[in-house]
Amino acid sequence: MTALLTVDGVGKRFRGLTAVDDVSFAVEQGAIFAVIGPNGAGKTTLFNIIAGELAPDHGAITFAGARIDRLKSHAICRRGIGRTFQLVRPFPTLSVEDNVVVGALLRHPDPVIARRRAHEVLWQLDLFAKRAQQASTLTLPDRKRLEVARALATDPKLLLLDEVMAGLRPAETDRMVEILTRLNHETGLTILLIEHVMRAVMALASRVLVLHHGAAIAEGAPEAVVREPAVVESYLGAEAVE
Amino acid sequence: MIAWLIEGVPRRGLVALAVLLGALLVAPWLANDYLVTVLIIILYFAYTGQAWNVMMGFAGQLSLGHAIYVGLGAYAAAALYVHYGIGPWIGLAAAIVIAMLCGAIIGFLAFRFGVGGVYFAILTIAFAEFARIGFDHFQWVGGSSGFFLPVANYSRSDLWNLRGSPTMFYYVMLVLTAAAFVLCHALLKSRIGYYWQAIREDEAAARSLGINTFRYKMYAVVISAGMTAVAGVFFAFYYNNLFPEQIFHISRSIELILGPIIGGIGTLFGPIIGAFLLTGLSEAMQELLARRGFDVPGAKQVFYGVCLLLVVMVLPDGVWPWLARRLGLKRQQS
Numbered sequence: 369m370t371a372l373l374t375v376d377g378v379g380k381r382f383r384g385l386t387a388v389d390d391v392s393f394a395v396e397q398g399a400i401f402a403v404i405g406p407n408g409a410g411k412t413t414l415f416n417i418i419a420g421e422l423a424p425d426h427g428a429i430t431f432a433g434a435r436i437d438r439l440k441s442h443a444i445c446r447r448g449i450g451r452t453f454q455l456v457r458p459f460p461t462l463s464v465e466d467n468v469v470v471g472a473l474l475r476h477p478d479p480v481i482a483r484r485r486a487h488e489v490l491w492q493l494d495l496f497a498k499r500a501q502q503a504s505t506l507t508l509p510d511r512k513r514l515e516v517a518r519a520l521a522t523d524p525k526l527l528l529l530d531e532v533m534a535g536l537r538p539a540e541t542d543r544m545v546e547i548l549t550r551l552n553h554e555t556g557l558t559i560l561l562i563e564h565v566m567r568a569v570m571a572l573a574s575r576v577l578v579l580h581h582g583a584a585i586a587e588g589a590p591e592a593v594v595r596e597p598a599v600v601e602s603y604l605g606a607e608a609v610e
Numbered sequence: 611m612i613a614w615l616i617e618g619v620p621r622r623g624l625v626a627l628a629v630l631l632g633a634l635l636v637a638p639w640l641a642n643d644y645l646v647t648v649l650i651i652i653l654y655f656a657y658t659g660q661a662w663n664v665m666m667g668f669a670g671q672l673s674l675g676h677a678i679y680v681g682l683g684a685y686a687a688a689a690l691y692v693h694y695g696i697g698p699w700i701g702l703a704a705a706i707v708i709a710m711l712c713g714a715i716i717g718f719l720a721f722r723f724g725v726g727g728v729y730f731a732i733l734t735i736a737f738a739e740f741a742r743i744g745f746d747h748f749q750w751v752g753g754s755s756g757f758f759l760p761v762a763n764y765s766r767s768d769l770w771n772l773r774g775s776p777t778m779f780y781y782v783m784l785v786l787t788a789a790a791f792v793l794c795h796a797l798l799k800s801r802i803g804y805y806w807q808a809i810r811e812d813e814a815a816a817r818s819l820g821i822n823t824f825r826y827k828m829y830a831v832v833i834s835a836g837m838t839a840v841a842g843v844f845f846a847f848y849y850n851n852l853f854p855e856q857i858f859h860i861s862r863s864i865e866l867i868l869g870p871i872i873g874g875i876g877t878l879f880g881p882i883i884g885a886f887l888l889t890g891l892s893e894a895m896q897e898l899l900a901r902r903g904f905d906v907p908g909a910k911q912v913f914y915g916v917c918l919l920l921v922v923m924v925l926p927d928g929v930w931p932w933l934a935r936r937l938g939l940k941r942q943q944s
Contacts, residue, residue, distance in 0.1 A: 419818065445820035453818070459811035470808045473801045474820040482801075522820055 371430075372397045372558050373418070373449075373526055378427030378437075380413055387413040389582035390427070395526070395575075400552055400559045402569045402590070405579035406603045411562040412454055414579070415530050418560075419451045420444040432525065445474065450524030452515040454531045454562075460504035464495055464514055467503050471521030486521055493517040493547060509540045513547070520551070527551075529561040533568045545571045566594075578603065615796060623939045634784055638777045646776045650848070652889045653783040654841060659869035659881030660790040661837035666867070667876030668794075668803060669830035670810025672731040675738030677862035679709040679835045682741065683842025684852055688759055689751050691847075698772040702843050706836045712737070713835030717828045726813075735860060742858035751852070759850040772847040779848050786844065787882070790837060794878055797833075806830055810876075868914055872921045874928025883930050888917060 371394035380388040388410045395401045403411050416422040418429060420441035429437040436444055445451075450471075459467050468489055472482035490496040493513045498506065506514060512532050519527060529548075533541045545568050551557050563569045569576065569590060576593045578586040580602045586593050593599055616624060634653075638646050658680065665671045686708045687701030716737050720730045746754040767774030772782070797803045805826045808816040817823050846852055856862070873884025892913045899906055925932050933939075 421814065421817075440822075441814075441817045442820050442822045445818060451818050453815065457812045457815040459808055459815065461811060462807060466804065466807075470804050470816070470821075471819045473804055477801050479799065479801060479804065518815075518819065 374430040376428045378424045402573035402576045409579040410582040448525035450519035451528040456511045458503035465499035468521045471518040474522045489521045526558045533565040653787045655885035656882045657787045658841045658866045663870045665834040669806040673734040674731045675734030678738040678741045679838035680842040681857040683839030684846035687843040688846040705839045709835040709839030710832045713831040717831035745854035757852040874930035877930045880930040
């Protein structure tokens with residue numbers, strides 16, 4: 369297997385604060401890769417750098433064989449990286465369906481065909497029945513799935529998910545985990561996720577990277593990583609390993 | 611093409627549209643001269659409101675200086691006509707190009723350097739004011755003492771040179787308004803329309819879906835500016851006189867956006883309904899006051915203020931969304 373995404377020595381400082389400190393990792397084609405860490409560890413900053421919302425101070429990011437670290441976010445999406453936002457950002461006055469159509473228009477400029485593609489994605493995310501609703505009327509779990517649907521409609525090779533489980537109840541978390549697992553199995557979609565919900569991380573991820581104060585302190589298979597003393601100490605607390 | 615345009619529009623909506631268009635087509639035969647001039651003003655505001663709505667209603671970019679595009683269009687076509695004898699229809703092309711260039715400059719400065727929201731609105735006001743002061747000193751087109759087109763008594767309507775009776779101007783304005791409506795409808799149904807709405811709702815989210823927001827915001831400004839310039843050409847040939855203090859004045863920019871705000875920002879019928887309500891009712895009120903022997907300067911402005919207040923309080927989305935629900939015309943979500 370080859371790496372689809374390579375992050376090499378990436379760093380970012382905000383004034384005096386080092387948000388991301390020389391982080392390197394690689395995401396294999398077809399993998400589900402999780403980034404975990406306490407609040408303020410720099411996970412979202414790292415995501416925003418990969419997605420092109422922020423420029424890194426140094427380091428290189430390679431996606432599908434080409435450097436992307438100086439590209440704008442819309443160009444990065446065009447290359448095949450879809451993302452969601454930690455605080456969901458649906459287009460509130462548009463219908464659920466039109467939200468997804470906007471995403472699908474990237475690969476299908478004709479709105480009629482984009483709508484067809486949007487319907488497929490809405491099915492996959494269990495949102496088809498709610499497609500006519502205005503996006504602002506959705507409940508949080510539905511909005512989280514809409515966020516995923518919209519990103520998925522751009523037909524990404526790599527999907528960046530920023531805490532899509534946060535605020536969900538366990539049953540809803542399991543539903544999301546199942547949807548993501550199915551997408552990964554059936555379409556070979558590579559997923560890079562930031563997650564706090566360890567239940568989801570353990571169920572989904574084949575590999576985990578732990579960030580603390582912007583630096584990578586551990587990387588490996590989830591079962592191994594959560595037993596590393598540095599990780600337990602900095603983040604999980606002893607009881608999480610049980 | 612037509613099938614594509616009407617696809618998804620409810621049947622009752624098409625019928626209502628046909629009735630409205632039919633009524634407007636026969637109106638000059640039923641109305642007296644005064645009423646025709648009022649209808650011209652209504653259509654003028656429906657048209658300019660529609661053009662402004664492309665920027666604000668569709669793409670979410672607030673322009674408070676749209677008078678600049680009216681003025682540039684008016685002066686461009688008038689100058690070509692007076693100085694070189696070039697007719698208004700060729701002048702129209704020049705007017706559109708000049709206004710689009712001006713829109714592109716304002717848009718580039720704002721969007722390239724991340725000027726958004728109220729700061730963008732202030733920038734548009736600033737440019738309109740530059741133009742007003744600049745044209746005050748632009749002697750080639752008369753400066754502050756005004757620029758005049760030759761007025762002659764034309765027994766016949768000369769459409770090629772836009773000289774003729776109010777009825778001719780009425781039909782010209784009706785065609786323009788209908789064309790703007792169809793154009794906006796087509797834009798909204800296309801990818802550009804979806805992208806504009808996405809940018810209006812959340813720009814960062816739009817970028818994350820691969821939308822080049824800079825480019826699409828530029829399209830919105832340039833298209834809106836070009837459309838607005840057409841109204842300027844009409845203005846010049848209808849009124850035959852241009853004063854920088856009037857045409858570029860900020861009150862003109864404000865007047866132009868009241869229709870769509872009251873009718874419903876971002877809707878296709880909003881600018882039309884708004885223009886009918888505002889101009890129609892204010893003219894009726896003035897006529898009524900005049901008949902009673904009152905002459906109240908500023909009554910129109912007070913009336914506009916009251917209308918705006920009522921809409922903001924009672925129907926914050928504007929009159930049209932409410933009316934559409936009442937008439938059962940709300941578009942079905944497919």
